[in-house]
Amino acid sequence: MSDAHAAAGALAARALLWIVLAGAGAMLATAVLSLPEDGLGLADETLADLGRTGVEHPVTAVLMNYRAYDTLLEMAVLFLALVGVWSMAEARPRPTAPPGLVLQFLTQLLVPFLILFAGYLLWAGAHEPGGAFQAGAVLAAAGVLVTLSGAQLPSVPRALHRSLLLLGLVTFAAAGVAVQLGGGAFLEFPPSAAKALILAIEAAAGISIGLGLVAIFEGGRPSEPESAPR
Template sequence: MERSRWLLPLLLMLCLGLGYTVLSMPEPVEGLPEMLVDNMEVAGVSNPVTAVLLNFRGYDTLLEMGVLLVALLGVWSLGGIPDYRESSPGLVLDIMSRQLVPVLILVAGYLLWVGADAPGGAFQAGSLLGAAGVLLLLCGWRIGNRCSGLPLRFLLILGLGMFVVAGTGLLLIGGEFLQYPSPVARELILMIEAAATLSIGATLAAMFLGSLPGGADK
């Protein structure tokens, strides 16, 4: 009852904030595609989508990682789901998981690697890792208590943390936040995307589980 009392005002404030943001948006800037093409040589990657998401507008992707983490915390704050009696996944699901999970992991690694030069990247790769995790959860697999505390939390914040560490490091050497020097831009982007892939996969699987893994809240 206490939660529902605050829910309506919070939703109203959110709607007002979103409405104000939409109404106050500036007019579209002309020439952005040409500007992107002209600056691709300093992007560190040859895929324009990756260049925008990880370099020219890295703030957006950083905030998206934050939104995913906040969404997971929101799911966990609801108190989890009722405990159901575990049952055998069945022969078909068991065989399918043994065949598909390795393939999903390999394809996720490929999408992560190729994202610098072709369609792909951290969110696509992370979604596949999340799908692999969901499949394992459907088969009854659960994280052990030893890995569900600090190791799981570290994995969940790894992507967002790598963004912050990279941006802070650039500030310390006299650069701009998330504006990568051209000679090391590709390596930094790959490092951030690798961390983001792991975090996205773990976050999506954890959201499907719907509650804190056993022992994580102790």
């Protein structure tokens, strides 16, 4: 393809992009402007049944109970993203520039607190902002810090690593099927068991999300030859 040809193509693509963007922007603006002033959404319905969801925080109730199906699929999307990253490349060892003292010290100082805070967020999710995704993100931040500081993450057997990555998705789906076997619909948690089920799912999901995000940060599947890669 000639240069002029390519330039014309790029220009056309750019024009198309602007048209699409302008259209999407206009639609978004129309949608926002046409919203009624008040009485939006399902807030009343959400709060009315809050006592039967197993949690006290309405956002967590929506995520883990009313719309558990969406959250399950979100977990699946994260897992698929990891599968995509792993299928594209092998993680290359990072250049071993010696990390600065500040980074090393901060990592040592922060990582225990981050892990503790992840646990706190997980538990707090039941009655105030928090939950599995936030806990997973904090856990992943700890993992990323350790990786960046040049330290080795603890080496675990490959099968265990992969099981932990799948744990959240599997627990979630298993809980859904279990309540189905108990006579309800898929993911229709009975009020009596909802709290335990949601806590179990969130704990498993938090671990999987944290490990999954670290694995995505590594930028590829663990190198094969070693018996215990991370």
